[in-house]
Amino acid sequence: MTILATRLDPSSESYQANRLDMLAKLEALDAEHGKALDGGGPKYVERHRKRGKLLARERIELLIDPDSAFLELSPLAAWGTEYPVGAALVSGIGVVEGVECVITASDPTVRGGASNPWTLRKALRANEIARVNRLPLVNLVESAGADLPSQKEVFIPGGAVFRDLTRLSAAGIPTVAVVFGNSTAGGAYIPGMSDHVVMVKERSKVFLGGPPLVKMATGEESDDESLGGAEMHARVSGLADYFAVDELDAIRAARRIVSRLNWTKSGPGPLASGSAPAPEHDEDELLGIVPGDLKAPFDPREVIARTVDGSDFDEFKPLYGPSLATGWATVHGYPVGILANARGVLFSEESQKSAQFIQLANQRDIPLLFLHNTTGYMVGREYEQGGMIKHGSAMINAVSNSRVPHISVLIGASYGAGHYGMCGRAFEPRFLFAWPSAKCAVMGPQQLAGVLSIVSRQSAAASGRPFDEEGDAAMRALVEQQIESESLPAFLSGRLYDDGVIDPRDTRTVLGLCLSAAHNAPIEGARGYGVFRM
Structure with a gap:
């Protein structure tokens, strides 16, 4: 075994300063996450409860298996915009009857769960995660439809939600809709295009046009129940597959649906049977590794040593291109190839090393983990004449055409084309998270x-x-x-440029959940690439 040693001194002034800075950032982050947890605020939460209804996260908690983890995604969506933090939707990955699923839940305490532009982006991101990782999709629906004042930004792109449902089904990925309240107008197509539909007695309302619209359009007098109630859809229209007597019964039905999917993972399981060995070094020490000033260097191997199984890391080309650490490890039993920026700047040597390493990972069908702390590719006459553009392009080529799952974590700076080469959002990593210390922009x-x-x-x-x-x-x-x-994490996360800002101490857990989810799909690397300029 090649166990990473540590040079970190938790008693040093620099470590203590870094730790205090990170804890302050985490405290500020908790306050922002609290805004998402608060939903529409005490008034609307209380009104929702008085109607005898569960909150969105309570529905999710009852849906997933007891004591199992729920990896919430994009909780800061819409941060820094005119819309509420969280974008009136909760999304994430949870285990239902032993099956990993993507779960979304409308938050009806926020403008009745109406979809604004960020709700739409968050829903589409959830659909994408379900598609590329082959995860069943469970939508817990209670939404007033489009947020009408922002309809110009929702209506046309919003059709992609319905497109995704049909394509998931066509790809053999199950879709389930549990309707707890309104799912009207365009929202009626969510149950309409799902494989399995559960509706709740005297609660679910599913129609293309409500009684006022029907009156205006046709002159017909009607009521909610006869027009789109759960019992009507269960007995008459056939839209409801399961008729639940209350919310708990609906959640029970959803769990039974998932249990009958006969769903098995297509990818390989962990290499080792039983629990994987924990890192040799304390995960709590991750709080003190990254300096508050990102201009100060730090060794990413200290992060790797507190993240991978047994702190066991086989480094690839350690003496060549030392500004980028590359090597092999496992995380919760899943093999990974790791690329971690060691000194910020990427030179030609690092670019060439990474391109070779990415090709090797694809030949071996091994997922890749990118740990970002880069200011970009080196500039200057010497480096331009030395082929910096073509070598950086080779790295980006390798990343672009790699087929194995990619997971990116921004732990420090992620600037310029270095962000691209390290598999930034535009290069479609399966998952991308940031630490509170991260910064991302075209340059500093x-x-x-x-x-x-x-x-x-x-x-x-x-x-x-x-x-x-x-x-x-x-x-x-x-x-x-x-x-x-x-360039701050909350700003970028609010625009869904990542899947969430995480506590550094949770990195290993988050990576394990993501790797497990990714292995629902086959893990197959690219066998061919485009032209590399040599």
């Missing part, structure tokens, strides 16, 4: 502001204008502030 705030300043100075010189030093200083300060705020 000071660098970006400095570039704009240089361009402005050159423009003034070219036109013979005097350069406004005072105005330039104000511009730089403003740009730095803007880029800093837009």
Whole structure:
């Protein structure tokens, strides 16, 4: 075994400072997560309870197996926008009757569960996760439909939700809709296009047009129950497959549906039988590894040593391209190839090493884990002449065409094309998470502001204008502030550029859940690539 040693000194001033900085970030993050947990606020939560209804997360808790984990995804969706944090939808991965499922639950305490643009993005991301990982999809529905003031941003792209349901079904991936309340207008197609449908007596309301719309359109007088109630759909229209007497009965029915799916994983199981060995080093120490100032270097092997099974890591090409650590390990028994930025900047050697490593992982059908802390590819005359563009392109080529599951975790900086080479969001990793310490942008705030300043100075010189030093200083300060705020994890998570901001101490658990979910689909690497410039 090649157990990683540690050089971390938990008693050092730097470690203690890093730890305090991370704990402060986690405290701030908890406050933002609390906004999602609060839903529509005490008034609307109380009104929902008075109607005898369960909250969205309570429904999920009863649906999943007792004492099992629920990996919530995108809890900060819509953060920093005009819409409530969480986007009126809870989504994640949970185990139902021993089967890993993607679960979504409308939050009816937030504007009746109406879908705004971020609700839509969150739902589509959940559908994507179900599709690429071959996970059954369970939708717990209680929604007033589209948030009408934002219909221009919801209506046209919203059709993709219904498209996804039909494509999941066509791919043999089961879809289940449990309707607890309204699922009206376009929302009626969620049960309409699901494989299995459960409705609740005197609660579920599923119709294309409610009584007022029917009156306006046809002159017909009707009531909710005869038009779209659960009993009507169970006895008359046939839309409901299961007629539940209350919410608990509906959840019981959903669990029975999943238990009868005859669902088995297509991918291989963990290499070792029984529980995998825990890391040799304390996971709590992950709090003190990343400096508050990301310009200060840190060794990602300290992260790996507290994440992989038994802290056992076989490093690949350790003496070549030392700014990127690559190697083999297992996490909860699942084999992984790890790429971790060691010094921030990626040179030609790191790019070539990573391209070879990614190809090897694909030949062996081994998932890849990317641990980001990069300022991008090296610039300068020497490096351009040395082929930096073509070598960086080879790395991006390898990442783009790799077929094994990718999981990315932003632990430090993730700037520029380095974000791409390390499998950023645009390169479709199966899952992407961030630590509270992470920052992601086209470049660092000071660098970006400095570039704009240089361009402005050159423009003034070219036109013979005097350069406004005072105005330039104000511009730089403003740009730095803007880029800093837009590169923070909550901002990026709010726009669904990641699947959540996680506590560093939970990294191993989150990776284990993601790897297990990914192995519901076959694990098959690419056997061919595009042209590599040599």
